[in-house]
Amino acid sequence: MIGPAGAAAGTGPGASGGGPKGAAAEPAAIAIAGLSVRLGTATVLDRLDLEVAAGEWLNVIGPNGAGKTTLLRAILGSAPFTGAVRVAGLADRRPAARARMLAYVPQTPVMPAGMAVIDYVLLGRTPHRGVFAGDSARDLKVAGEVLDRLDLGPLAGRELRSLSGGERQRAVLARALAQQAPVLLLDEPTTALDLGHQQDVLELVEELRREAGLTVVATLHDLTLAARYGDRVALLASGRIVERGDPARVLTPDTIAEHFDARVRVIEDVHGPVIVPVARNLRERP
Amino acid sequence: MARGARLTPAAAAAGLVAVLAAAGAGLTVGPVDIAADRVALQLLDLIPGLDADSGLSPSRAAIVTEIRLPRVVLGLLVGSTLALAGAAYQGAFRNPLADPYLLGVAAGAGLAATLAITRGLGDGAGWLDPVPLAAFAGALVAVGASYAAGHLGGRSTVSLVLAGVAVASFLTACQTYVLQANTDAIREVYAWILGRVATSGWAEVSLIAPYFLLTVIVVIRYRRALDVLAVGDEEASALGLDPRRVRLIVVTVASLGAAAAVAVTGLIGFVGIIVPHTVRLVFGPSHRVLLPLTVVFGGAFMVAADLAARTVLAPAELPIGVVTAFIGAPFFVLVLRSSRREVW
Numbered sequence: 001m002i003g004p005a006g007a008a009a010g011t012g013p014g015a016s017g018g019g020p021k022g023a024a025a026e027p028a029a030i031a032i033a034g035l036s037v038r039l040g041t042a043t044v045l046d047r048l049d050l051e052v053a054a055g056e057w058l059n060v061i062g063p064n065g066a067g068k069t070t071l072l073r074a075i076l077g078s079a080p081f082t083g084a085v086r087v088a089g090l091a092d093r094r095p096a097a098r099a100r101m102l103a104y105v106p107q108t109p110v111m112p113a114g115m116a117v118i119d120y121v122l123l124g125r126t127p128h129r130g131v132f133a134g135d136s137a138r139d140l141k142v143a144g145e146v147l148d149r150l151d152l153g154p155l156a157g158r159e160l161r162s163l164s165g166g167e168r169q170r171a172v173l174a175r176a177l178a179q180q181a182p183v184l185l186l187d188e189p190t191t192a193l194d195l196g197h198q199q200d201v202l203e204l205v206e207e208l209r210r211e212a213g214l215t216v217v218a219t220l221h222d223l224t225l226a227a228r229y230g231d232r233v234a235l236l237a238s239g240r241i242v243e244r245g246d247p248a249r250v251l252t253p254d255t256i257a258e259h260f261d262a263r264v265r266v267i268e269d270v271h272g273p274v275i276v277p278v279a280r281n282l283r284e285r286p
Numbered sequence: 287m288a289r290g291a292r293l294t295p296a297a298a299a300a301g302l303v304a305v306l307a308a309a310g311a312g313l314t315v316g317p318v319d320i321a322a323d324r325v326a327l328q329l330l331d332l333i334p335g336l337d338a339d340s341g342l343s344p345s346r347a348a349i350v351t352e353i354r355l356p357r358v359v360l361g362l363l364v365g366s367t368l369a370l371a372g373a374a375y376q377g378a379f380r381n382p383l384a385d386p387y388l389l390g391v392a393a394g395a396g397l398a399a400t401l402a403i404t405r406g407l408g409d410g411a412g413w414l415d416p417v418p419l420a421a422f423a424g425a426l427v428a429v430g431a432s433y434a435a436g437h438l439g440g441r442s443t444v445s446l447v448l449a450g451v452a453v454a455s456f457l458t459a460c461q462t463y464v465l466q467a468n469t470d471a472i473r474e475v476y477a478w479i480l481g482r483v484a485t486s487g488w489a490e491v492s493l494i495a496p497y498f499l500l501t502v503i504v505v506i507r508y509r510r511a512l513d514v515l516a517v518g519d520e521e522a523s524a525l526g527l528d529p530r531r532v533r534l535i536v537v538t539v540a541s542l543g544a545a546a547a548v549a550v551t552g553l554i555g556f557v558g559i560i561v562p563h564t565v566r567l568v569f570g571p572s573h574r575v576l577l578p579l580t581v582v583f584g585g586a587f588m589v590a591a592d593l594a595a596r597t598v599l600a601p602a603e604l605p606i607g608v609v610t611a612f613i614g615a616p617f618f619v620l621v622l623r624s625s626r627r628e629v630w
Contacts, residue, residue: 097526099525100526118290122290123513126527131511
């Protein structure tokens with residue numbers, strides 16, 4: 001089974017919906033209180049509060065420079081911060097303990113030259129073994145299952161850099177899944193992909209979330225995709241969460257105009273709002 | 287089931303053959319002709335409890351056991367240590383041009399040795415020889431200074447490398463100044479800088495042996511951590527590794543090894559670059575394969591280079607640093623040309 005080691009059964013997407021209501025039964029997957037990050041003299045995140053329930057998929061949206069990536073890095077513990085970040089109720093900042101709770105798919109992953117896909121996926125087992133230990137039978141089993149699940153089995157011996165963009169993204173996802181962490185952090189997982197591969201990746205994440213009861217936090221630029229996949233959106237602007245909740249409620253023309261400086265129409269569709277840019281009248285421009 | 291990168295028996299055998307061939311040549315070739323089978327018997331006789339009669343006269347036996355053997359062993363240890371230290375630096379800094387010289391090992395050792403030689407301190411032997419002791423201390427002080435200066439620049443690998451370049455330039459300038467003020471010592475200083483594996487017996491071997499062991503044991507133990515570091519500090523840290531800690535330990539140990547090697551044999555360049563890169567191009571970049579093979583091929587390369595150094599212009603000896611670069615550079619270009627592997 002690909003899911004997190006010892007994952008509680010039943011934490012499927014049904015546990016989502018209205019946010020952290022189930023927090024009394026089990027601690028929120030991620031609980032952030034008063035999180036501030038300063039980089040140099042700039043305050044990137046300013047006393048931010050956010051909770052993500054176990055099994056929920058939250059999309060973090062916001063304009064460029066709003067601090068979306070910094071938020072993920074603070075949760076990971078790789079950006080220095082003040083405030084409290086609890087993962088499954090714990091505030092353990094040791095790298096290995098973090099990596100057993102949080103798996104991270106970076107926006108532009110490093111693809112080491114000459115590394116085979118299987119070795120790359122096995123890197124995901126790092127938090128489960130000692131610094132000096134080799135691949136255990138269990139490490140190989142988990143990596144093999146993840147590769148099969150993501151249809152990467154035939155590519156296991158191929159070099160990473162010989163893969164196509166879509167295959168690479170699946171390899172990165174495979175490494176993250178091999179960590180068997182209950183929470184998956186995705187930083188712009190669709191940026192480098194064409195439309196079909198964007199759908200493939202996000203649908204794959206949704207399937208994996210259902211199968212393994214994962215909690216997913218993703219940053220996404222594409223607002224329509226952010227509305228279509230996942231349960232809730234959180235709008236990050238000027239270092240704070242300014243809106244959060246159901247996509248249909250957050251993604252209004254006024255809100256988007258205010259925070260993205262964009263003129264859009266929002267079309268109601270049965271699957272959620274569709275955000276369509278409206279061309280500004282060029283002659284009106286100075 | 288797919289498995290990860292591993293050292294194949296064929297690769298290990300190739301490394302072993304290279305070491306045995308280089309050592310065999312180093313023991314049998316020389317101004318005095320001694321047949322290979324006699325050398326072999328003489329070596330067997332060294333094993334406690336084994337009594338082999340090589341039929342060699344005592345003076346010829348001594349050439350094998352007291353001159354050639356320590357020289358071959360020293361070459362193996364120094365070559366292995368320098369090559370492994372280079373591979374360790376390249377992995378720790380994710381930089382194909384990194385080796386201990388980058389953080390000032392050569393410049394620090396060079397300045398300290400120059401100071402010792404110009405002060406007329408070069409007369410001891412083995413453990414008591416002040417020149418290697420000074421070189422060892424100078425190398426470590428330089429790496430420490432690079433680390434301290436790099437820390438001021440924000441703790442990134444780039445600031446550390448830049449600090450190393452600054453420290454090395456500064457120390458080299460100091461050394462040039464000292465040398466200009468003591469022109470009578472120039473010949474002796476250059477002889478030291480260009481390196482030699484000539485020995486006064488087993489003393490040098492006993493000097494470097496503990497550092498060789500330390501470097502091999504610790505760096506190879508960190509082979510997996512170095513493979514994780516290949517994805518960069520941020521991702522490595524998200525995978526549960528502490529990149530700074532790994533880098534500090536690996537770089538410290540590799541610097542100790544390189545400092546000991548440089549102290550004993552002078553500034554033999556290029557080994558820490560050419561050997562690991564050749565192994566990478568032929569066998570792949572995984573540190574699980576790269577590090578052990580770098581140890582054996584580094585030793586073999588140095589013994590072969592030393593053999594060339596003492597036979598090409600016999601009875602005169604070429605400085606071994608000249609040989610490593612003169613043979614090594616064209617060979618490396620050849621490997622680069624024939625390899626289709628992408629390793630960086």
